[in-house]
Amino acid sequence: MPIVTVTVLEGYDADTRRRLGKATTDAVRSVVAAPAEAVTVIIDEVARENYLRGGEHRNPGPPRPDPAQIVHDFLAAMEARDLDRAKGFLGKGFEMVFPGDARMTTLEELVAFAGPRYRFVKKTYERFDPVPGGDVAIVYCFGTLHGEWPDGEAFSGIRFIDRFEISEGRIARQQVWNDIAEVVAHQGKGAGA
Known part of the structure; x- marks a missing residue:
């Protein structure tokens, strides 16, 4: 069954990561006939000091309200x-x-x-x-x-x-x-x- 890895910058709270995992699961299930429990979503975090874009460290975008x-x-x-x-x-x-x-x-x-x-x-x-x-x-x-x-x-x-x-x-x-x-x-x- 599907395994999806999402990589985000560190700093998102548990509720934001949960919502991201559910939204990703729902997106996969809209394309692949799989029960929710068969979709694995792995959320990796990258330390801010290990991430550069344009040669500069960046902050994560703020989570949107539910x-x-x-x-x-x-x-x-x-x-x-x-x-x-x-x-x-x-x-x-x-x-x-x-x-x-x-x-x-x-x-x-x-x-x-x-x-x-x-x-x-x-x-x-x-x-x-x-x-x-x-x-x-x-x-x-x-x-x-x-x-x-x-x-x-x-x-x-x-x-x-x-x-x-x-x-x-x-x-x-x-x-x-x-x-x-x-x-x-x-x-x-x-x-x-």
């Missing part, structure tokens, strides 16, 4: 309605697109948009799937929604999927798909998707 953790923390802040904290995860030019091509650029717009649709909504997550993309990381998260309609009746089990673009450690774009409109059409609840 894009899935950024999304998870943003969604947790939104669920708690801690908009100030949630805004800290957003990049310049942030845009979100909800079902029906509803486009917003502020969290206050989102809160106003959601107001007539439900009293509150929470998410139960199945997975967060980060997809490497060079300078922009993509994260898909999906699961089900639960909460209360405007009349106070509870709902649950509504499917959703969110797609996030992470650039320079901040959320640049969020796209949302869910089955709320289907449920509303069948139950006559809320004010749409």
Whole structure:
């Protein structure tokens, strides 16, 4: 089965090396039909004093934040309605697109948009799937929604999927798909998707 060696300059912490190993394993498995336990990733470290580029010693590039953790923390802040904290995860030019091509650029717009649709909504997550993309990381998260309609009746089990673009450690774009409109059409609840 595949054995991959990755050489990095010394100085990366254990979590960064773990994330690099997992990303390398996932990349190999996207090309080679092998179970994760059959892919061996060896991360070698080179001492900085033993590395020169252009005749000069170099420092390693800083690790990027985990894009899935950024999304998870943003969604947790939104669920708690801690908009100030949630805004800290957003990049310049942030845009979100909800079902029906509803486009917003502020969290206050989102809160106003959601107001007539439900009293509150929470998410139960199945997975967060980060997809490497060079300078922009993509994260898909999906699961089900639960909460209360405007009349106070509870709902649950509504499917959703969110797609996030992470650039320079901040959320640049969020796209949302869910089955709320289907449920509303069948139950006559809320004010749409």
